[in-house]
Amino acid sequence: MKVLSKKNFLKLAALLLLYAVVQILINTRIINPFYEITLALICINIILAVSLNLVTGFTGQFSLGHAGFMSIGAYVGAIINMQMNSTAGFLAGLFAGALAAAMVGIIIGIPTLRLKGDYLAIATLGMAEIIRVVFLNMEITNGAAGLNGIPRFTNWTWLFIFTAAAVILINNFIRSSQGRACISIREDEIAAESMGINTTKHKVMAFAIGAFFAGTAGALYSSYFYFIKPGLFGFLKSIDILVIVVLGGMGSITGSVIAAVLLALLTTFLQSFTEIRMILYAALLVIIMIFRPKGIMGTKEITDMFTFTFGKKDKRIQ
Amino acid sequence: MVNGISLGSIYALIALGYTMVYGIIKLINFAHGDVYMIGAYIGFAATTYVNLGFFPALIVSMVSSAALGVIIERVAYKPLRGSTRIAVLITAIGMSLLLEYVMMFFVGAEVRSYPKLLSNTNYHLGNIVINMQQIYIIFTAIALMILLQFIVHKTKTGKAMRAVSIDRDAAQLMGIKIDNTISFTFAIGSAFAGAAGVLVGIYYNSIDPLMGIMPGLKAFIAAVFGGIGNIPGAMIGGVAIGMMETLVSGYGNSMYRDAVVFAFLIIILILKPSGLLGKNIREKV
Numbered sequence: 001m002k003v004l005s006k007k008n009f010l011k012l013a014a015l016l017l018l019y020a021v022v023q024i025l026i027n028t029r030i031i032n033p034f035y036e037i038t039l040a041l042i043c044i045n046i047i048l049a050v051s052l053n054l055v056t057g058f059t060g061q062f063s064l065g066h067a068g069f070m071s072i073g074a075y076v077g078a079i080i081n082m083q084m085n086s087t088a089g090f091l092a093g094l095f096a097g098a099l100a101a102a103m104v105g106i107i108i109g110i111p112t113l114r115l116k117g118d119y120l121a122i123a124t125l126g127m128a129e130i131i132r133v134v135f136l137n138m139e140i141t142n143g144a145a146g147l148n149g150i151p152r153f154t155n156w157t158w159l160f161i162f163t164a165a166a167v168i169l170i171n172n173f174i175r176s177s178q179g180r181a182c183i184s185i186r187e188d189e190i191a192a193e194s195m196g197i198n199t200t201k202h203k204v205m206a207f208a209i210g211a212f213f214a215g216t217a218g219a220l221y222s223s224y225f226y227f228i229k230p231g232l233f234g235f236l237k238s239i240d241i242l243v244i245v246v247l248g249g250m251g252s253i254t255g256s257v258i259a260a261v262l263l264a265l266l267t268t269f270l271q272s273f274t275e276i277r278m279i280l281y282a283a284l285l286v287i288i289m290i291f292r293p294k295g296i297m298g299t300k301e302i303t304d305m306f307t308f309t310f311g312k313k314d315k316r317i318q
Numbered sequence: 319m320v321n322g323i324s325l326g327s328i329y330a331l332i333a334l335g336y337t338m339v340y341g342i343i344k345l346i347n348f349a350h351g352d353v354y355m356i357g358a359y360i361g362f363a364a365t366t367y368v369n370l371g372f373f374p375a376l377i378v379s380m381v382s383s384a385a386l387g388v389i390i391e392r393v394a395y396k397p398l399r400g401s402t403r404i405a406v407l408i409t410a411i412g413m414s415l416l417l418e419y420v421m422m423f424f425v426g427a428e429v430r431s432y433p434k435l436l437s438n439t440n441y442h443l444g445n446i447v448i449n450m451q452q453i454y455i456i457f458t459a460i461a462l463m464i465l466l467q468f469i470v471h472k473t474k475t476g477k478a479m480r481a482v483s484i485d486r487d488a489a490q491l492m493g494i495k496i497d498n499t500i501s502f503t504f505a506i507g508s509a510f511a512g513a514a515g516v517l518v519g520i521y522y523n524s525i526d527p528l529m530g531i532m533p534g535l536k537a538f539i540a541a542v543f544g545g546i547g548n549i550p551g552a553m554i555g556g557v558a559i560g561m562m563e564t565l566v567s568g569y570g571n572s573m574y575r576d577a578v579v580f581a582f583l584i585i586i587l588i589l590k591p592s593g594l595l596g597k598n599i600r601e602k603v
Contacts, residue, residue, distance in 0.1 A: 062404050111588050117403055118346045122538065123587050126580030129535075133577035235531065239411060246408055275427075278419035285412025290397045293405045 019160050026156055035268070036156070040224045042264040043159040044217045047166045049244040049256040051213035054170050056242070057250035057299075058179070059206040060186030061113060062121045066214050066241045068128030071233035072104055073097035073215025075141055078150045078222040090153035094162075094219040101215025102208045104131070109207040113200060116189075128238060135230045146229025147222070154224040162220060166213045171253055173209060182206045186251075243281055247288060248295050255297030324452040324521065326560020327459035331514040332537030333544070333552040334466060335387075335507030341483040341547030342503050344403065348410040349390055350511055351534015352417035355527060357383040357512025358432075358519045359425065365433050372520075376458070379516045380509040387508025388501045390417075396497070414530075422527040429526040432519040455517045462513060463553055466506065470549060475502055483547065532576065536563070539583040 022039070025031045031039065052066045073094075080093030112123040135141045142148075173179045181202045184192040193199050222228045244263055248255030263281075270277040288295060332354055339347045361379040364370045370378065394413045398406050440449045470476040478499045481489040490496050518533065519525050540559040544551025559579060566578045 062407065112584065115587055118407055119542075119587055121407060122346065122535075122542070123584050125535070126539075126583050129580050130577045133574060137573050239415065242408070242411070275419050275423045278415060279423060282412045282415035282419060286394055286409050286416060289401075289405050289409040289412065290394070293401060 015164055019157075022160070023156060038264055038268045039156065040154065040159055040220075041267065042261050043163040044221050044224075045241070045244060045260040045264055046163050046257050047213050047217040047220070048241045049248065049260045050167055050170050050253055051210040051217070052241050053245045053248070053250065053253065053256045054173070054182075054213075055206050055210040056245055057252070057256075058174055058186060059182040059203055060189075061203055061207065062117060063124040063207070063210070064121045064235070064238050064242070065108075065124035065126075065128035065131075066210070067233040067235070067237035068124075068131040069101040069105060069211040069214035070218035070221070070237065071128075071131060071135060071228075071230065072101040072211075073218030074222040074228050074233070075135060075147070075218075076100045076215070077219025078147050078228055079140060081151055081153070081219075081223060082147070082149070085151045087153055090151070090158075090223055093223075094216060097219040098212045098215035101218070102212035105208040105211025106204055109204040109211075110200070113203040113207060125235065125238070128233075128235070132230045132233060141230070144230060146227060146231075148227050150222050150226050150228070152223055152226060154220050159220060159224075162216055166216065167253060167257065170209070170213065174253075178202065178205065183251075240281075243285055246285060246295055249297035249299060250295060251299035252295070252297035252301055254301045255295055258296060320446060320448045320452055322561035322564035323557060324455045324560075325564060326557035327456050328514050328517050328521065328556075329533065329537045329540045329560050330553045330556025331459055331462060331510045331517070332533060333540040333556045334463070334549060335511045336538050337541040337544070337546055337548060337552040338479075338503050338507045340541070342479060342500055343395070345395065345406050345410060346538065347504075347507075348407075348534070349394075349413040349417055350507065351530035351532075351537070352414050352421075353383050353387055353390070353508045353530075354511035354515045354518075354534065355525070355530035356386060356417065356421065357508075357515030358525045358529065359421065359515075360512065361516035361519055362430060362432060362525060372454070376513055376516050379512040383512025383515070384505040384509040387504040387511075390508075391501055391504040414534075418527055418530065425527065427527060429524045432523050432525060451520055455521060458513065458517060462510060466510070466549065469506065475499070479503055536579055539579060539586075542583060543586055 022031070026036065048066060048070060052063065055061050055063050074097065077093035077097035080096055081089050083089065084092065108127050112120060112127065115123055136144055174183070181192070181197045184195070184197060185199050185202060189199055244259045245256055247263065248259030267277060270280070332350065335350050336347060339345060339350070357379045360382050361375045364375040364378045390413055394409050395406060398409055440447050470479060478489070478494045479502065481492065481494055482496060482499050486496060536559055537556065540555035541552045543558060544553070544555030562582065563575050563579060566575050
């Protein structure tokens with residue numbers, strides 16, 4: 001497979017076009033600062049949802065602790081960024097945050113990923129709570145009051161770069177042999193194991209990659225909104241991310257992206273009615289599960305629907 | 319110490335609901351903690367607006383929580399009987415959020431203070447100080463648990479419940495009405511949660527729409543610790559978690575209380591996932 005194939009060029013061109021269009025809209029003030037926040041939320045939610053989808057949708061490991069990883073990224077990023085107030089400091093903080101989240105993901109993943117289904121969900125939930133309580137009690141994180149005055153370096157360019165990178169990297173990971181191993185674990189763990197797949201290794205791998213990108217999203221978040229506190233990354237945040245993944249379809253990256261955009265818009269329009277928003281969220285979860293448990297996209301990707309327009313039929317095994 | 323036991327018996331009451339529902343349909347009923355919250359509100363309404371005493375309020379709250387539990391089961395879980403466990407689990411989380419925010423919408427997010435129903439007199443038994451509220455809490459909890467043991471082991475419905483939890487298909491073949499039995503389980507579990515809600519309201523003196531999350535999770539931990547699906551296990555687990563929490567806040571830092579309980583959960587899940595009194599079930603291909 002060539003890196004510079006026609007298809008990849010098309011994808012790159014589409015991405016650049018999207019970037020340019022939004023940048024022009026921002027410059028011409030059609031997207032005003034208020035909607036810019038929505039845009040940032042969309043990007044951060046896309047990263048979070050896609051990374052959780054890798055763990056829950058593709059590898060089939062139900063995790064309720066994604067906000068915990070996000071908070072690690074946010075705090076590490078913010079602390080480094082406050083020490084080194086420059087773009088280099090921002091990037092260093094971001095990568096340090098993402099790596100720290102991935103490390104914690106590995107440390108927590110090795111023991112807990114032996115658990116299955118609901119037990120794993122509860123264990124990851126507990127883990128996120130532990131992370132939150134630790135941040136609540138640490139000196140450097142300023143306890144419950146949180147960190148304030150984090151320098152802002154996140155702008156549309158960085159958001160776009162990291163969102164695109166997250167989506168493309170996770171997409172490529174799923175298409176790789178490692179990713180296929182992860183999907184086989186979702187389908188049938190025992191069968192996968194008997195085919196010689198090291199299930200623990202692949203589960204931890206997916207978990208760590210998911211944590212890495214969640215950490216990235218957290219660092220972007222802290223740098224965009226100036227302010228973080230442990231309360232922001234509680235159980236509800238994990239549920240928020242889960243709603244996006246479930247609505248979009250577990251096992252569909254494009255589904256997650258679409259759902260992230262939809263829900264961020266919904267959040268913006270219902271900003272002043274938090275309770276109604278949460279009622280809608282919850283009702284949405286129950287209704288989707290009863291009437292369309294696959295979510296919007298099921299396990300399909302948007303490219304599956306358009307393959308015929310690109311001429312050749314796609315021969316990849318789904 | 320006495321604090322720990324009274325807190326623990328409340329956890330045990332909630333944990334019983336978890337463990338019964340899990341035993342029968344293998345579902346962690348996340349909405350259970352919120353049934354408990356609503357039970358507390360119903361108790362609050364019954365005592366404040368209708369001026370009922372402690373026991374009538376407890377019974378009103380138990381009956382309405384039982385009804386609520388059955389409604390939740392019928393609306394949200396029954397259509398999903400055949401689907402994957404993750405799907406049901408997500409529905410349960412959704413249901414829990416729905417209850418929380420619908421309550422918040424109607425009663426407001428602010429914390430309300432519970433009326434004083436029981437006197438606060440302290441009694442001294444040697445070195446132990448115990449007050450009237452704690453005595454009521456512990457005895458109500460024990461009475462309810464004895465009642466539950468009686469229902470499960472001596473009545474026909476209890477027998478049906480046990481049969482369904484062992485083998486659902488076989489139970490159905492023997493003429494047991496599965497749906498009714500499951501609804502009945504939800505009713506009993508929710509009634510206990512409602513009772514726990516009233517007891518907590520009295521104990522802590524305050525209620526709010528999000529009060530169900532933490533005790534709900536801790537009661538679940540208690541159920542796991544005792545061996546999920548096992549009724550005496552849930553009682554022991556509840557008391558153990560309550561004691562542990564009280565000891566951590568007494569001797570250590572109360573801020574770490576929740577973290578310690580969750581760390582404990584992860585340790586149990588890793589070392590002995592079947593719990594203290596649980597049966598070991600071997601995985602079959």
